[in-house]
Amino acid sequence: MxxxxxxxxxxxxxxxxxxxxxxxxxxxxxxxxxxxxxxxxxxxxxxxxxxxxxxxxxxxxxxxxxxxxxxxxxxxxxxxxxxKLADRSVIARPSSPLTILAGEKVQLFISTPIWFYAETFPSAKCLVDLPFWRPSDSWFGSSTIDGQLCYAKYTSAKTKVEELDLHPHRATTSIMVINSHDKELIINRINVPVNYLHLYSDDKYQLWTSGITIERNNESADIELIIERSVSVEFQPLTAISSPRETSEHGKLIRRISNLFG
Incomplete structure (x- = not known):
């Protein structure tokens, strides 16, 4: 097969x-x-x-x-x-810095590694839960105290679906970044909370996650990250494969901007 x-x-x-x-x-x-x-x-x-x-x-x-x-x-x-998606956030590092101009919004596509998970059936007792290839560990945050342990993975950040280079052992996440601030937003790295996302398959068995929307709109150090309930209609039809490893209330996460972008 x-x-x-x-x-x-x-x-x-x-x-x-x-x-x-x-x-x-x-x-x-x-x-x-x-x-x-x-x-x-x-x-x-x-x-x-x-x-x-x-x-x-x-x-x-x-x-x-x-x-x-x-x-x-x-x-x-x-x-x-x-x-399954990774058991903690994945830090995606585009090949070159991304600059989102003031008042603009951009859709990015980020791919992250897949884990192989197997359990007994029907008793659902876990036998194995490991990545096909384990990313390196990385601390992401403004200091050694304010931040979190993540996985780090070099990836290209595409802006068009037709540019995507799809792999069977990786999943693609659509991220809408809205810069409502009056200053440009420079992204060297982005913290993708894949452990909060649903996983789907298209009719060619390529893997996609639920989408994310991030909006920067004021001088606050905090930024709201919205986890979409589904995947954009441009990728339909999709079949749900696995649930998030963690859940968030109302599908929202609050992150410090320094813990989300780097």
Missing amino acids: SNNIWWGEFTFDESHEKKCWSVGQRAVLIKRKASEWNIWNIESEEEDQDIVVSAGEDFELESDAVIGRFLEKASSDKIKVLP
């Missing part, structure tokens, strides 16, 4: 059967036994290839790649696999 729907319910017909989800040399293998699940995490340099579901014949089950044995009285014959 290549670049098709690699998530959903997967049946293990018999004990000791294994399945593999791979992107090039990067792979996660899951093996069913009578009363346990074994999982291997085989890492590699990041590759831009399709996600392939197979029996894993091309991968050796090295002992140092084992990440766990998960025990239960009797293993079920199914697991559920989902793509």
